[in-house]
Every structure is written in structure tokens, then in C-alpha cells.
Amino acid sequence: MTTTDPKPGRKIEDTGDVLTGLVLLVCSTILLFYLIPNFISEPPILQNPMMSPRWLPRIVGGLMLGFSVLLIFQGIFVESKTETDERNVIKGPWQRFALMLLGLLVYVALFEAIGAIIAGILATLILFVAHPVRTWWVYSLAFVFPTGVALVFVEVMNVPLPLMPF
Numbered sequence: 001m002t003t004t005d006p007k008p009g010r011k012i013e014d015t016g017d018v019l020t021g022l023v024l025l026v027c028s029t030i031l032l033f034y035l036i037p038n039f040i041s042e043p044p045i046l047q048n049p050m051m052s053p054r055w056l057p058r059i060v061g062g063l064m065l066g067f068s069v070l071l072i073f074q075g076i077f078v079e080s081k082t083e084t085d086e087r088n089v090i091k092g093p094w095q096r097f098a099l100m101l102l103g104l105l106v107y108v109a110l111f112e113a114i115g116a117i118i119a120g121i122l123a124t125l126i127l128f129v130a131h132p133v134r135t136w137w138v139y140s141l142a143f144v145f146p147t148g149v150a151l152v153f154v155e156v157m158n159v160p161l162p163l164m165p166f
Helices: 015-039 055-077 094-114 116-130 136-156
Strands: none
Touching: 015 055, 094 116, 116 136
């Protein structure tokens, strides 16, 4: 005697991943096909495609598009077992969220006034306080990374940033 089990329809494993992937897919599509072509002008004489102002936004948009598709596939096909799922989010205290928001606000508010490097250092230090960093040498990264990123943007990519207030 054989039993036939009617094949049920495909069940979405993680609706959060699928919805997040769809939102990112829409945003990346708008970025790639509307915002970049219409709002980032490209000089008529271009010696190297990597010198184009559209180069970095295209890379970011392409990565967003690819990762959003992967996130949608993950939400549909990857089985999530709640007891062994590493992706479960454990919410931290509200103070952590408040400090992260403060770090963002400090960076945005003080970016032009005190420069990209000092604003980046302050924001990174606030983020390190929000996520208790116990190792002392990690705090040196709060000085190295903002300085390095600002100098790469200014010296390599020729992006005019306010570096220092003096």
C-alpha cells in the first residue's frame, strides 16, 4: 500500500528576510537605474572608467542588488530552526541604542564644524562605549580608521572633505 502525500506549496521560511530583501531590492534598483544615471553627471572626456563619479555608487548599488537577491533566497529556501538559529536577534539595552544614535548625530552635526577626522573619532569612541569594548588597544582603532578613511577619500578619490577645523 502506498500513501501519496500531496505536495504542499512552498512555505516561506523567514518572512523577515524576504521582506528586508525586497525592500533592499527596490532601493538598489532605484539607485542603479534612476538616481545614478539622472543625478550623477559624468564628464564627457573620461580617461579611465574608475575615475568616473558613478563608479563607486554603481559598485554599492550592484552589491546591494546582489545581497538583496541572496537575502530573498535565504528567506525562501533556508530552513530556520529557532533553537539553533544564529540569526536570532537578542535586543540590547535601550542605552546602547541611544548611544549609537548619539554617535550618528555627533558625526552628522559636527562633520563640517570640526572636520571629518575629529567627528569620526568622536563618533567611533561613542560606538565603542555603546558596545562595551574591554580591550584597550581596540580604542586605537577609533583614531586609525576615521583618519585612514578620510585620507583615502581626500588623497585617493579626490573627494573634498573638511579634514580639520584649523
